[in-house]
Amino acid sequence: MGWKGAGRSSSLDEGEPLTRQKALERILEAKRLRRRELAQLPFEEKFRMVAEMGQLARSIVYPSSSLICDAISRRSLLEFDYDGLHRIVQPYCHGTTGTGRESLRAIQIGGESRGRLIASAKLWIVAKMVEVKVSNQAFVPNDPHYNRNDSAMASIHCRV
């Protein structure tokens, strides 16, 4: 008896019995063919697919959001790893940007950085934050450039 779905190859004779091993090989071969077909797509098309995959991931509101809003309401520093580096930030505003990414507007004041630390608020993608922790250390939100109606955010979940 043949395996359902495994016998789509044109070389398969109707009614030919398949061993489990052969069926598995055919499934894997079909997968390899599909991957090679995808590899042949134009670069722009592949970029769109990747962007859309990422948009879905970024459109998810993560459970860490409640930690972020907790830190904002308590005026506590927030610690997390981002792009492999440990960051300590003053969180100001959490929401979703116009491109659908759940993000945090925050000023990095400590931890590690690829360049020198700049005392201005940057957007941080929540999906890229790892090991998010609310610090015991409080901060005074006194950034003169802070705009409560952050133009980068299409919707705001919580803010200073």
Add this chain to the structure above:
Amino acid sequence: MFRSSFLEARLDKRPGLRFCGSVATPDLEKIVERLNDLQRRGVIGLHAIGGAFAFIFYAEPIETLDLDVFADLPTGAGGLISLDRLYSELRSLGYDAVGDAILIEGFPVQILPETTPLVHEAVAEARTIQVGKQETRVFTPEHSIAVALQTNRPKDRLKIEHLLESGREPLDKELLEVILQKHGLEGRWKKLLAGRG
């Protein structure tokens, strides 16, 4: 516009997560145009797409959060790489910094310096490709492998696996050997191949 009712339905079954609605898909041609414009005006030097998107160019799409662009960046006083002009130019165009990346035309782009001689070589010898009406450059598959072996994180090794399994063109093995030997990466390459069985 992007919206997936299938995925939304799946998310509904996962407590604690929710979907934030549909958004516009970014346009690669516009991003490339903006980068070419920065190069024309001398804000960045010669640049090329590396990282995950270089692998994606030669193989099937994989998930990644940003577009890595390696560039010859101007140095300031004391020989340190200066990103000040780049950031101020991009801000003046309305592009915001997102972590270590800049949101260009709705997609996070990391403009990275040529940190090692290998990356410098990868940029110099990158392949010219067409994106719509724009030309850009992308690391060759051989240089992509070498750079990934140099960084050698688990995700870098996965990208190599991915290319070996779904690459749309055969690798130039002689060229790859030359590059790996020149940059002392043959050991890592042999280890990776041995691990594949």
